Amino acid sequence: MIRVTIRRSGESGRVDSFAIEGHARFAPVGEDIVCAGVSAVSVGTVNAIESLAGLELPAAMKGGWLSSDIPATGDAVVDERVQLLLESMIVMLETIAGSYAEHVVIRQHTG
Known part of the structure; x- marks a missing residue:
């Protein structure tokens, strides 16, 4: 299962961090559209932040x-x-999780 954790600031709701871990196990490696979708969305977002906002995230x-x-x-x-x-x-990850709830779970924490 893919686990997505989003941490937000309490008052502002600002996204402070995110972590995505695991494998969907929807299909064999190389054929797993759920893993591919989550990877495309998350890595694409990191790249978009660098390209469009000019901020290099400290991503691991x-x-x-x-x-x-x-x-x-x-x-x-x-x-x-x-x-x-x-x-x-x-929003994109929630859309994927909505269609593949048994393979992707999203948790958001505020505090």
Whole structure:
């Protein structure tokens, strides 16, 4: 199962970090559309943040695991873009989880 954990700031709801770990086991390796979808969405979001917001995230990635803490830049425009891209990632992951609930679970924590 793929486990997605989103951590948010209490008052603002800002995405502070995310972690994605595990394998969907929907199909054999190389044929697993659930893993491919989650990977495309999450890695694509990290790349989009770097390309469109100019922020290189401190992301760690290795075999079935991707995580990042999201730094505040102090630039309101950059921070807003980063948050919009992260919220978009969450919507896309929720869409996948909605169709493949037995393979993807999303937990959001505020605090």
